[in-house]
Amino acid sequence: MQDTSPILSPVITPRPLPYTVAHRGLSAHAPENTLAAVKAAHRVGCQWVELDVQLLGDGTPVIWHDNGVRRCSDSRGKLAKLNLAKAKALDVGTWFSADFQGERMATLAEMLELLNELDMGLNLELKVNRGRDAQALVDAALPMTLGALPAERLIVSSFNSQALKAARGLEPDAQRLRLGILYEKPTRQWHEEAERLEAYSLHVDWRRLKEKRAREIKDAGYRLLCYTANDPVAFARLWPWGVDSVISDDPSLFEHHLPDSSQQRI
Ligand code: G3P
Ligand code: MG
Numbered sequence: 001m002q003d004t005s006p007i008l009s010p011v012i013t014p015r016p017l018p019y020t021v022a023h024r025g026l027s028a029h030a031p032e033n034t035l036a037a038v039k040a041a042h043r044v045g046c047q048w049v050e051l052d053v054q055l056l057g058d059g060t061p062v063i064w065h066d067n068g069v070r071r072c073s074d075s076r077g078k079l080a081k082l083n084l085a086k087a088k089a090l091d092v093g094t095w096f097s098a099d100f101q102g103e104r105m106a107t108l109a110e111m112l113e114l115l116n117e118l119d120m121g122l123n124l125e126l127k128v129n130r131g132r133d134a135q136a137l138v139d140a141a142l143p144m145t146l147g148a149l150p151a152e153r154l155i156v157s158s159f160n161s162q163a164l165k166a167a168r169g170l171e172p173d174a175q176r177l178r179l180g181i182l183y184e185k186p187t188r189q190w191h192e193e194a195e196r197l198e199a200y201s202l203h204v205d206w207r208r209l210k211e212k213r214a215r216e217i218k219d220a221g222y223r224l225l226c227y228t229a230n231d232p233v234a235f236a237r238l239w240p241w242g243v244d245s246v247i248s249d250d251p252s253l254f255e256h257h258l259p260d261s262s263q264q265r266i
Contacts, residue, residue: 019258020251020266021048023228028250031096033063048121058083061108061141067129112148121153128160138166155180174198218242232257
């Protein structure tokens with residue numbers, strides 16, 4: 001008798017997160033945290049970027065990592081002393097390479113627009129540097145971000161527990177706002193904190209992550225992201241622990257070092 005049962009083709013379920021996330025954009029090849037760095041990440045095939053957000057002195061949320069502008073611009077001084085006009089007057093590209101001369105500091109609004117144009121995912125790190133106000137940052141940055149990106153293309157993370165608490169306070173729906181807790185090394189209280197915040201993910205310094213802790217995090221149902229790794233060979237021992245994604249300055253380095261590279265390039 002002829003077999004009339006349907007032919008079963010393997011179902012490939014898309015992963016909720018790619019294996020790699022470009023740290024500060026493609027920061028190995030473009031000035032970190034700029035529109036150029038995100039475009040560069042997109043060009044090499046990255047689907048997600050990690051970016052830092054802070055407030056200027058006039059309350060504008062901008063994509064920037066440091067407390068000051070010295071390292072990544074042609075000027076010096078504190079970010080909190082700048083208004084938007086002054087921030088936009090800085091050249092934030094030449095410090096990296098003459099190819100990026102004239103690059104301007106990106107506002108969060110400009111960055112969200114670009115991410116939508118490119119259909120990319122964002123891990124937005126709420127960067128609360130010394131002396132800065134976590135609540136003010138959340139109030140200015142979060143509604144705009146939630147309004148721009150769908151839940152499945154956004155994780156909001158922070159090292160700062162006040163910022164995470166304020167974010168959850170502003171958006172109590174854990175499906176709508178995926179929160180990531182950043183740790184240099186997960187504390188013994190990680191699970192308590194994750195439950196309290198209804199967190200989605202833990203983001204851990206890969207050099208300080210132990211297999212036992214990684215498996216605990218995964219067994220408890222959380223996503224596990226590791227930052228900032230640029231050595232795919234050394235990182236290879238972590239994938240079998242259940243790590244979901246690596247945050248890297250140069251995700252292309254991981255191209256042939258992923259757990260299932262036949263289905264996803266980076
Ligand atoms: O979000 C991961 C990583 O960006 C945290 O450290 O200093 O690069 O912002 P940092
Ligand atoms: Mg960061």
